[in-house]
Amino acid sequence: MDWRRFAFIFLIIVVLFGAVVMVGITKSAPILTVTSMLATTIAVATPLVLGALSGVFCERAGVVNIGIEGMMLAAAFFGWLGAIYMYHVFGFEKWPSILTGLLTAILAGALMGLLHAVLSITYKVDQIIGGTVINILAVGLTGFLNRQLFFGKGSAFGGQIPNSPGNLLNIHVPLTELFTPICAGSTNCSEVVSAINSVLDQRPIAITAIVLVFVSHYVLFNTRWGLRTRAVGEHPKAADTVGINVIRMRYANVLIGGALAGLAGAYFTIESVPSFEPLLTNGRGFISLAAMIFGNWSPIGAWVASLLFGASQALQIKMQLFRDVIPPEWAFLQQSYVVGLIPYILTMIILTGIIGRTTPPAADGVPYEK
Amino acid sequence: MQAETQSGLVAKGFARSALDALLIPTLSILTAVILGGIIIVSVGGNPFLAYYGLIQGSFGSANAISETAVWATPYIFAGLAVALAFKGGLFNIGAEGQLALGATTAALIGYALPEWLGFDLPAAVHLPLVIIVGAAMGAFWAAIVGYLKAYTGGHEVINTIMMNYIALNSISFLLNGPMKDPNPNNVIARTPLIAESAHIAPIFDGLRVHWGFVLSLFAAYFVWWMLNKTTLGFEIRTVGSNPDAAKYAGMNVKRIIILTMALSGLLAGLAGTFEVTGLNYRHELGFSIGYGFDAIAIALLGKSHPLGVVLASILFAAMRNGATRMQFLTQMPVDLISMLQALILLFVAADAIIRYIYRIKSQGERVVLTRGWGG
Numbered sequence: 001m002d003w004r005r006f007a008f009i010f011l012i013i014v015v016l017f018g019a020v021v022m023v024g025i026t027k028s029a030p031i032l033t034v035t036s037m038l039a040t041t042i043a044v045a046t047p048l049v050l051g052a053l054s055g056v057f058c059e060r061a062g063v064v065n066i067g068i069e070g071m072m073l074a075a076a077f078f079g080w081l082g083a084i085y086m087y088h089v090f091g092f093e094k095w096p097s098i099l100t101g102l103l104t105a106i107l108a109g110a111l112m113g114l115l116h117a118v119l120s121i122t123y124k125v126d127q128i129i130g131g132t133v134i135n136i137l138a139v140g141l142t143g144f145l146n147r148q149l150f151f152g153k154g155s156a157f158g159g160q161i162p163n164s165p166g167n168l169l170n171i172h173v174p175l176t177e178l179f180t181p182i183c184a185g186s187t188n189c190s191e192v193v194s195a196i197n198s199v200l201d202q203r204p205i206a207i208t209a210i211v212l213v214f215v216s217h218y219v220l221f222n223t224r225w226g227l228r229t230r231a232v233g234e235h236p237k238a239a240d241t242v243g244i245n246v247i248r249m250r251y252a253n254v255l256i257g258g259a260l261a262g263l264a265g266a267y268f269t270i271e272s273v274p275s276f277e278p279l280l281t282n283g284r285g286f287i288s289l290a291a292m293i294f295g296n297w298s299p300i301g302a303w304v305a306s307l308l309f310g311a312s313q314a315l316q317i318k319m320q321l322f323r324d325v326i327p328p329e330w331a332f333l334q335q336s337y338v339v340g341l342i343p344y345i346l347t348m349i350i351l352t353g354i355i356g357r358t359t360p361p362a363a364d365g366v367p368y369e370k
Numbered sequence: 371m372q373a374e375t376q377s378g379l380v381a382k383g384f385a386r387s388a389l390d391a392l393l394i395p396t397l398s399i400l401t402a403v404i405l406g407g408i409i410i411v412s413v414g415g416n417p418f419l420a421y422y423g424l425i426q427g428s429f430g431s432a433n434a435i436s437e438t439a440v441w442a443t444p445y446i447f448a449g450l451a452v453a454l455a456f457k458g459g460l461f462n463i464g465a466e467g468q469l470a471l472g473a474t475t476a477a478l479i480g481y482a483l484p485e486w487l488g489f490d491l492p493a494a495v496h497l498p499l500v501i502i503v504g505a506a507m508g509a510f511w512a513a514i515v516g517y518l519k520a521y522t523g524g525h526e527v528i529n530t531i532m533m534n535y536i537a538l539n540s541i542s543f544l545l546n547g548p549m550k551d552p553n554p555n556n557v558i559a560r561t562p563l564i565a566e567s568a569h570i571a572p573i574f575d576g577l578r579v580h581w582g583f584v585l586s587l588f589a590a591y592f593v594w595w596m597l598n599k600t601t602l603g604f605e606i607r608t609v610g611s612n613p614d615a616a617k618y619a620g621m622n623v624k625r626i627i628i629l630t631m632a633l634s635g636l637l638a639g640l641a642g643t644f645e646v647t648g649l650n651y652r653h654e655l656g657f658s659i660g661y662g663f664d665a666i667a668i669a670l671l672g673k674s675h676p677l678g679v680v681l682a683s684i685l686f687a688a689m690r691n692g693a694t695r696m697q698f699l700t701q702m703p704v705d706l707i708s709m710l711q712a713l714i715l716l717f718v719a720a721d722a723i724i725r726y727i728y729r730i731k732s733q734g735e736r737v738v739l740t741r742g743w744g745g
Contacts, residue, residue, distance in 0.1 A: 066527065136666075286532075293528060
């Protein structure tokens with residue numbers, strides 16, 4: 001990702017943050033607004049980052065994945081279901097149940113990835129159609145099971161959705177405690193420290209996502225595995241000639257991609273809110289896809305793009321909080337449909353190539369035939 | 371003599387390819403129905419009763435048939451939209467947004483034009499105007515994507531998805547704000563009712579099926595005629611199968627890409643327009659959710675052939691319509707239908723699976739429907 005794109009993204013994030021600071025100036029100090037905005041941005045960007053990483057792994061290996069949305073949705077549902085079954089049916093404690101839910105979600109994502117791999121690699125189905133099949137299948141499957149398991153004939157839950165055992169909580173970074181002696185009673189100092197602390201206190205999947213960005217970057221660009229993955233996505237014939245198993249590399253990467261989308265799905269029902277409703281991913285998978293393209297198929301680029309999309313979502317959330325102090329000329333920012341358009345329009349602008357060209361892997365979307 | 375044998379061979383080849391075209395979708399449906407039956411049994415239902423309910427609910431009475439046709443109308447238009455784009459080598463995932471925007475615009479012209487003008491229009495003027503504007507809006511929305519594809523290489527798949535969200539967000543804004551039904555009892559995001567002069571009449575008294583259904587069949591014929599009997603159709607198909615060849619043959623590829631998208635959007639816009647003028651007489655938020663993806667499934671199931679699209683639409687419409695009866699008889703949730711449709715689509719898309727199960731030889735080369743992101 002070139003510097004122009006980075007600068008462009010940074011500028012928009014600054015504008016979004018600045019708008020919120022100005023709107024809320026009478027209600028909260030700028031530093032507090034900025035840090036709470038940042039904390040929200042990182043949290044809501046989590047599924048986008050993971051979804052985009054899912055896309056990066058699949059597409060770097062040469063398999064287009066527009067089924068991220070469906071993979072996320074299925075994982076969100078099955079993760080939630082796994083937690084509920086462990087808790088209510090098998091009678092496990094709260095935390096083992098939640099953990100099982102998390103693992104179920106990742107597994108469900110990986111299985112959807114496997115389906116995508118079978119369709120697009122083995123059966124050489126048009127990969128965009130394969131992804132569409134996954135999206136439609138996920139909606140049908142989760143809708144059907146959601147209704148059947150809880151409201152259907154002979155349901156174990158007798159017509160009502162049981163409470164989920166709960167969700168993952170913030171991990172506290174003891175920054176404030178650490179700085180107490182250094183600040184030595186200065187209120188200003190401790191306020192700043194606790195504001196920064198609130199940004200660092202994130203939930204486990206959000207933290208994992210950021211770690212995974214750098215791990216993915218390292219794996220893709222500094223390891224043999226990454227080199228092979230990219231070779232398979234750029235020029236499979238050449239890769240095959242030097243003895244790389246193209247089919248196996250593609251399968252492995254699509255499975256990894258599925259698992260990452262699964263973790264993104266877990267964010268919705270295991271980390272964010274412990275409940276499920278049909279279609280809850282609400283297009284976040286497609287925004288991930290956009291973030292991946294925006295970030296030019298690189299993990300760090302995709303992360304930065306996800307943060308931009310996260311910031312525009314955070315702006316909507318903050319505007320709801322500042323509703324009573326919004327000056328009339330800023331009132332349009334309150335309407336989620338107006339600000340909600342930003343990511344979509346930005347993506348289309350990016351795709352036109354005005355802000356630097358994006359270059360997908362050369363063999364992206366092309367089934368490999370010997 | 372020679373010519374006769376040749377044409378005989380061609381006819382034979384055509385018959386065989388037609389049979390092949392029908393065989394895979396039929397076997398896909400059959401396999402999905404069997405799998406669906408297994409799912410029903412596994413959750414403790416009676417598959418025969420469920421499928422009986424499905425058929426009874428969709429074709430069991432005059433009203434059931436009428437309702438199936440009502441469902442089929444937008445499916446045929448939207449399915450044709452996706453199929454036409456496929457023929458031109460474009461994947462239009464944006465039928466959903468084009469449809470919803472067409473419906474919103476049609477509703478606006480339907481209820482507001484008489485107010486703006488200050489007098490009532492005769493139906494002969496108002497109704498065609500509503501239909502033209504609704505269709506034009508769909509065409510415009512899709513043409514933007516076509517333009518971006520032709521001149522910047524922006525991939526139509528991602529752009530149509532983005533345009534869907536832009537359309538749906540904008541419509542939410544309009545239906546909750548400027549276009550909201552001002553009736554004090556109304557709490558729903560919907561437009562006011564359109565004027566009588568913009569209504570399409572039902573075909574039979576007491577049944578909801580309207581002339582839009584008949585027009586959708588005409589549209590299918592028109593798309594077939596346009597694709598196979600006109601220069602434009604030839605150009606669309608050539609650009610779809612081989613853009614380089616089209617370019618060297620002197621065709622204006624950019625113009626054809628934009629036109630294909632516009633025509634595709636026009637059909638999707640008509641789907642929305644007829645829902646407003648023939649059925650609901652207003653546009654309501656959320657009514658059209660899912661039509662875009664159903665349309666993709668229908669186009670794939672119909673192998674992008676207009677007749678195939680009509681048949682697939684009727685099948686999908688029958689399933690949606692019969693689902694309520696099925697639920698009533700067997701307590702199977704209506705979402706079972708979405709599962710069945712996804713399975714059908716899965717098998718149609720991955721015809722290699724069906725060929726493997728039923729040991730059918732492949733008919734040669736693979737048809738490329740979409741291309742990578744590069745554009």
